Amino acid sequence: xxxxxxxxxxxxxxxxxxxxxxxxxxxxxxxxxxxxxxxxxxxxxxxxxxxxxxxxxxxxxxxxxxxxxxxxxxxxxxxxxxxxxxxxxxxxxxxxxxxxxxxxxxxxxxxxxxxxxxxxxxxxxxxxxxxxxxxxxxxxxxxxxxxxxxxxxxxxxxxxxxxxxxxxxxxxxxxxxxxxxxxxxxxxxxxxxxxxxxxxxxxxxxxxxxxxxxxxxxxxxxxxxxxxxxxxxxx
Amino acid sequence: xxxxxxxxxxxxxxxxxxxxxxxxxxxxxxxxxxxxxxxxxxxxxxxxxxxxxxxxxxxxxxxxxxxxxxxxxxxxxxxxxxxxxxxxxxxxxxxxxxxxxxxxxxxx
Numbered sequence: 001x002x003x004x005x006x007x008x009x010x011x012x013x014x015x016x017x018x019x020x021x022x023x024x025x026x027x028x029x030x031x032x033x034x035x036x037x038x039x040x041x042x043x044x045x046x047x048x049x050x051x052x053x054x055x056x057x058x059x060x061x062x063x064x065x066x067x068x069x070x071x072x073x074x075x076x077x078x079x080x081x082x083x084x085x086x087x088x089x090x091x092x093x094x095x096x097x098x099x100x101x102x103x104x105x106x107x108x109x110x111x112x113x114x115x116x117x118x119x120x121x122x123x124x125x126x127x128x129x130x131x132x133x134x135x136x137x138x139x140x141x142x143x144x145x146x147x148x149x150x151x152x153x154x155x156x157x158x159x160x161x162x163x164x165x166x167x168x169x170x171x172x173x174x175x176x177x178x179x180x181x182x183x184x185x186x187x188x189x190x191x192x193x194x195x196x197x198x199x200x201x202x203x204x205x206x207x208x209x210x211x212x213x214x215x216x217x218x219x220x221x222x223x224x225x226x227x228x229x230x231x232x233x234x235x
Numbered sequence: 236x237x238x239x240x241x242x243x244x245x246x247x248x249x250x251x252x253x254x255x256x257x258x259x260x261x262x263x264x265x266x267x268x269x270x271x272x273x274x275x276x277x278x279x280x281x282x283x284x285x286x287x288x289x290x291x292x293x294x295x296x297x298x299x300x301x302x303x304x305x306x307x308x309x310x311x312x313x314x315x316x317x318x319x320x321x322x323x324x325x326x327x328x329x330x331x332x333x334x335x336x337x338x339x340x341x342x343x
Binding site for chain 1: 247257265324334
């Protein structure tokens with residue numbers, strides 16, 4: 001791969017397009033909702049720019065219209081986004097020794113989607129942290145733009161066109177496949193998925209993501225240790 | 236809506252969404268991580284991805300309920316098979332959208 005800036009941009013954008021496509025319908029929907037709740041397009045854009053967290057933004061707007069306090073909105077947002085703590089920890093393995101300036105810029109764009117794309121890329125090929133940063137920023141631009149357009153009257157775009165609502169689901173399915181590098185990963189993934197479904201039915205909110213991921217990753221960790229231990233005995 | 240209050244909301248949300256993204260990146264990338272932590276973190280991506288996608292496919296509605304067969308889950312199997320076979324991200328996304336679109340249109 002060429003290390004020119006142009007090459008880095010092209011690679012980053014190529015990796016980011018499914019994210020951008022998936023963000024458009026969600027961003028438009030958010031813009032429409034926020035506008036109905038009384039927000040100006042610039043206020044919508046400001047939130048997307050400074051917060052950049054889809055589900056929290058939806059929750060915040062509905063809390064705003066029901067008159068919730070600033071503290072309550074911030075607390076809810078924190079809980080909804082705690083999963084990014086795990087994602088950033090996992091990304092740190094690939095960003096060893098980066099400058100604090102780079103990390104500060106990079107942290108801003110860590111989302112479920114950019115995390116999934118970058119982790120697959122970091123593993124499967126020669127992927128640099130600059131390309132990963134381009135993925136983050138491109139996705140962010142698509143998010144900010146589509147929410148602002150939604151705020152100007154996105155209801156004119158018919159909902160559910162061409163199955164675009166499935167873009168992110170399909171992207172995650174493909175990215176899960178890239179992560180399955182052996183039986184232990186398959187079992188870890190299945191454990192996480194089944195746990196998440198059970199917990200999502202039992203618990204309110206989205207705490208199921210963090211709890212299921214922590215438990216399943218620990219399960220996978222011990223599974224691998226156990227498998228390695230057995231191999232050592234039989235060797 | 237009060238403009239000043241809205242600014243406070245955005246600032247508060249910005250702070251609490253940025254902190255969990257920045258803290259681990261900053262602290263974990265500055266020093267050598269212990270081997271067990273690297274191995275444990277290696278399991279995180281597949282765990283998180285599955286914890287996100289399974290409920291997306293198999294749970295629907297508000298209040299949430301389990302739905303084994305719905306357009307999202309039915310489109311998932313051929314989409315997954317295609318991803319396993321081709322390992323193409325773009326192709327998988329396009330095929331998934333097409334299948335979901337058809338299922339939504341003709342099945343439900």
